[in-house]
Amino acid sequence: MxxxxxxxxxxxxxxxxxxxxxxxxxxxxxxxxxxxxxxxxxxxxxSFEDRISGDMIDNGQHVMMGCYESFFELIKEIGMMHKIQKQQYLTVPFHFTNGEKDLLFAKGYGGLHGPIGMAFGMLRLNFLNAQDKRSMLLFAIRLKLALCKPGFMTAREFLLSEAQSDRLIDLIWTPVILATMNGKPEEVSAKVFVTVLRLAFFGSGDASSLYIPECGxxxxxxxxxxxxxxxxxxxxxxxxxxxxxxxxxxxxxxxxxxxxxxxxxxxxxxxxxxxxxxxxxxxxxxxxxxxxxxxSYSPIVSLYLWFDKEFPEIQLSAIMDAKTQWIFRKTTKMPSAKSLLALTISAGDEIVGISTEEIANLCAEEVRQCFPEMRDANVVHWKVIKEKSATVLxxxxxxxxxxxxxxxxxxxxxxxxxxxxxxxxxxxxxxxxxxxxxxxx
Ligand SMILES: Cc1cc2nc3c(=O)[nH]c(=O)nc-3n(C[C@H](O)[C@H](O)[C@H](O)COP(=O)(O)OP(=O)(O)OC[C@H]3O[C@@H](n4cnc5c(N)ncnc54)[C@H](O)[C@@H]3O)c2cc1C
CATH class of the missing domain: 3.50.50.60 (FAD/NAD(P)-binding domain)
Structure with a gap:
């Protein structure tokens, strides 16, 4: 009334x-x-209830970062900050479809956060070679000193102008851009990308730490x-x-x-x-x-896969050289399932037209390839959510x-x-x- x-x-x-x-x-x-x-x-x-499993699932996994000041102001005001789990330092395991793995752990000597922690994290990555690391560090320094001038260009054009190789763009910057901007490097604005890097990845304190809701x-x-x-x-x-x-x-x-x-x-x-x-x-x-x-809008495809086998003790993982981009470990109350994973594919223009069943099969296979422990795991239930207008591009x-x-x-x-x-x-x-x-x- x-x-x-x-x-x-x-x-x-x-x-x-x-x-x-x-x-x-x-x-x-x-x-x-x-x-x-x-x-x-x-x-x-x-969120909504998945009727078959009885689990509450989100329309797509949402992740926050330490730099989300205005969003956390809202969550703090309504007393729900305790429902969001915080990483102390940005920690991202990478998994490749050949079973190899690596880890980004953005902690510097003496427990330093911020740009120093990030620099240490990047230097420790095994899948980057010495040349990659040199050009990334130089780029990070130029960003910190505000020497980079992103004009009216795409993120890819900008990265190339900052001497970032195609390999670096594919391995590092594309996953960052997909996750934070829901677009591809050749599509999105360099200006917004630089803001993301300055605020989140090279921001001070725990700006780059990931925050993940523990509830729907x-x-x-x-x-x-x-x-x-x-x-x-x-x-x-x-x-x-x-x-x-x-x-x-x-x-x-x-x-x-x-x-x-x-x-x-x-x-x-x-x-x-x-x-x-x-x-x-x-x-x-x-x-x-x-x-x-x-x-125009950019889609996000989200999937939930219920497996009959326990998934390794990993909270999240960035998936490399695959359609799947991120995997998050969730909990399930479905009796026939031993694990539930939430998977995301941002800027999923190429995948959004494929049938939901094909997407579920393709991504389940990628999980088996990336995690040898899951090779004999069967999918007991799946759900694919296509948000065709997830965000503006x-x-x-x-x-x-x-x-x-x-x-x-x-x-x-x-x-x-x-x-x-x-x-x-x-x-x-x-x-x-x-x-x-x-x-x-
Ligand atoms: C699958 C998916 C995954 C995402 N992942 C992340 C993530 O990991 N991290 C992150 O930071 N962001 C993420 N996002 C983006 C984030 O969800 C959005 O940026 C944010 O929720 C947008 O909020 P909004 O209030 O601007 O718009 P909306 O959420 O669209 O809210 C608009 C509201 O207006 C209502 N409405 C529309 N028309 C009318 C009308 N005429 N009268 C009354 N009400 C109306 C709608 O019903 C809606 O509730 C994701 C988005 C999607 C779809």
């Missing part, structure tokens, strides 16, 4: 950007109404609604907004799908670009919104045109992982955009 129809602030979309915007509005003394078209909060970061994503955000209610906000679920009402370039409120009109002189949209286009058709003629039509053109949160319509503010934060379209980008948006109200 909505007590009356006028609100301080109306926020569209209860994904991470909407939740972050709502939290920051509350911290600024407002009482926002957050409207979500589906029954759940979390947006593209959500929906469970992680579950306390948010109670937090909102306690702090004077409200959430309206299962109710889409069909129009943002604008008169004489001033926001007046929104129209819900049941025809109800709600009023506010401040509206924050925290919805994806294609959804935004539908609710502001009249404002679209404005130059500010012109980039919306050119945005931040190519140099799109990056250049990402809209700022302040729109030209008075009172209308735009948030979302795709808006201009300088960061890739991630949980952190989404949370930061919400924070920026709230500061403009």
């Amino acid at each position: 909505i007590p009356n129809n006028t609100y301080d602030v109306i926020i569209l979309g209860a994904g991470i950007s909407g939740m972050s915007a709502a939290m920051h509005c509350i911290k600024r003394g407002k009482s926002p109404l957050l409207i979500e078209s589906t029954a759940n909060i979390g947006g593209r970061a959500r 994503l929906s469970e992680l955000f579950e306390p948010f609604e109670a937090w909102m209610n306690e702090h004077g906000g409200q959430i309206l679920r299962s109710m889409g907004v069909i129009a943002i009402d604008i008169e004489h370039n001033q926001v007046k409120g929104v129209t819900l799908q049941n025809g109800t009109k709600l009023f506010s002189s401040s509206v924050i949209t925290a919805i994806p670009p294609h959804a935004l286009q539908k609710v502001i058709p009249d404002a679209l003629n404005h130059l500010y919104f012109s980039g919306l039509e050119h945005i 931040l190519d140099p053109n799109t990056e250049e045109r990402r809209p700022n949160q302040k729109s030209p319509v008075d009172g209308l503010v735009i948030a979302g992982d795709w808006t201009n934060t300088g960061l890739p379209a991630t949980l952190e980008g989404a949370a930061l955009s919400g924070k920026f948006a709230a500061s403009l109200i």
